[in-house]
Amino acid sequence: MTMRLGVLDIGSNAAHLRIADLTAGYPPQPVATLKRQIRLAEAISRDGVIGRAGIDRLTDAVREAADVASRHRVHELVPYATSAVRDAANRDAILTEIQATSGVRVGYLDAEQEARLTFLAARHWFGWSAGPILLADIGGGSMELAYGNGETPDLALSLPLGAGRLTRHHLPDPERVKRKHRKRLREHVESVLARNVGDLCAHRIGQATAVAASRTFAQLARLCGGPKAKAGPHVVRELHRVDLGEAIEVLAARTPMERAQLPGVSAARARQILAGAIVADATMAALNLAVVRICPWALREGILLDRLHHSPGHGRRLYAIQGESA
Template sequence: MKIVTHDGGYRLTMRLGVLDIGSTTAHLRIADLTAGHPPRPVATLKRRLRLAEAIGGDGVIGRAAIDRLTEAVSEAADVAARHRVHELVPYVTAAIRDAANRDAILTEIQAASGVRVGYMDAEQEARLTFLAVRHWFGWSAGPILLADIGGGSMELAYGDGETPDLALCLPLGAGRLTRHRLPDPERVKKRHRRSLREHVESVLAKRVGEIAARHRAGQATAVATSRTFAQLARLCGAPKAKAGPHVVRELRRADLREAIELLGERTPAERAQLPGVSAARARQILAGAIVADATMAALELEAMRICPWALREGILLDRLHHPAGHARHLYAIRDASA
C-alpha cells in the first residue's frame, strides 16, 4: 500500500491484523503501519470465548469452547480479508498454550478456518509487551518494571532499554487461580481468599527477588498492562475509557486493598455492576486483584501506571521496526486478501 504525502512523495504502509486469543476473548486488531508513525487503528473485533471456565481438571478444553473458538477465528479471518490485510498474526496465550489438547485444538482451527494459529513462549510475550510499553512511555521513563496479569499466567519484566533485561512468567493468571484455588467462585469464603493469597505470596517469594532488587536500585517506573489491571484501576477511581488513552491512570495499592474486600463480598453478577468490571471478567477479577496486590507488596510498589498498549501493540511495533518480525512464525497461512 502506498499513501501520497503532502509534498507529492510516497510512504510505504502495510496493513497488519493481530488476533489475540486469550482465556476470555478473541480480539482482532487491524492497523496500518508506516515508518515514523504509531500504528493507525483500522478496525477491531472482539468475541467472548470463556475458555477459562471450560478447562476440565485434566487440562482439556471442552467441546463447546472449541466450537466458540473456531467460529471466532473464522469470523476474524473474514474481517481481516474484507479489510485487505497484508498479513495476519494469530496467536493463543497461556490458556490454550498450556491446555492438554492444545495441538488438537490448533489443528481443528486450521481445518475449520484455513488459519494456522501459533503461540509464543511466555518470555517472548513479555518481551513484546515490554516493547509496547517502552514506546508508549518513551525513554524519559527510565528503567521500567512491567506487570501483566492474563488469564493463564502473569508476566513480569524489567529493563532500561527497548527490550527487558529480565522477563518472568509465573503461573498466576486470574482464570487459572479462580479455577484451581477458589472452590466456589460464586461465593468466595474468606478462608479461600487467605489461602489464595498465601499461595500467590509463596510463588512470588521464590521468583521475583532479582527484579525487586533491580527496581530498588534503579527506581524504575512501575507499569501495569492487561484488562485485569485496567479494570481494577477503573474500579479504584481511574478515569473512564471514554476519557481517552492519553489520560494518566494509576492503580494505587491502598485503593486496591479496599477493592478486594468489595469484590470478595459480591457474586460475579454483582461485581459486573461495579465501575469498570466487565461481565466477561467478573468471575476472575477477585483472583486478579489478589495477585495484583500481592505483586505490588512483593515489589514494594505503592502505585502502578496503567499502559493502554500491550502485547498486540508490541507485535505491531515489532513488525514495523523489524521486517522479519520476532513473531513472524505466527503469521497465518490463509491468504487474507482472497
C-alpha cells in the same frame, strides 16, 4: 510504504482482532477491531483439556476474524494463542482443528516472548523519559513481569498467576467466596512470588517507572476511582496499592453478577477479577510498589511495533510464533 497488519490475540476470555496500518515513523494507525467472547477458561477441565463447547466458540471466532481481515484487505494476519490454549492438554488437536475448519494456522508465543513484546509496547507508550521500566501484566493463565532500561527488557519472566487459572484452582465457589479460600489463595500467590522474583528484586527496581499493562489492572484502576474509558487512552491512569485492600473486600462480598455492576468491571472478567486483585496487591507488595501506571498498549501493540521495526530485510524479530516462519 504502509503495511496493513491484522493481529488476532486468542486469550482465555476473548479472541481479539486488531487491524492497523503500519508506516515507518508513525504509531500503528487503527483500522478495525473485532472482539468475541470465547470463555476458554470456563471450558478447561481439571486435567487441562479444553472442552467441546470452548473449541466451538474458538473456531467460530477465528473464522469470523479471518473474514473481517479479508474484507479489510490485510497484507498479513498474525494469529496467536496465549496461555489458555498454549498450556492446554489438547492444544495440538485444537490448533489442527482450527486450521482444518477455518484455513487459519494459529500458533502460540512462549511466555517470555509475551513479556518482551508487552514491554516493547510499554516502552513506546511511555518513551525514554520513563527511564527504567518495571512491567506487570496479569492475564488469564499467567502473569508476566519484565524490567529494563532499553527498548527490550533485561529480565522477563512468566509466573502461573493468571486470574482465570487461580479462580479455577483456588476459589471453588466463585459465586460466594469464603474468607478461608481467599487466605489460601493469597498465601499461594505470595509463595510463588517469593520463589521467583529474587532476580528481579536484585535490580534497582525502586528507581523504575512501574507499569501495568492488562485489562485486569485497567479495570482495577477504574474500580478504585480512575478515569472512565471514554476519557480516552491519553488520560493518566494509576492504581494505588493503598486502594486495593478495600477493592478486594468489595469484590469478595459480591457475586460475579453483582461485580459486573461495579465501575470498570466487565461481565467477562467478573468471575476472575477478585483473584486478579489479590495477585495485583500481592505483586505490588512483593516488589514494594505503591503505585503503577496503566499502559493502554500491550501484547497486540507489541507485535505490531515489532513487525514495523523488523520488516523483511530489516533484522530479526523479537519473537517467533510456533508454526510460523520467523
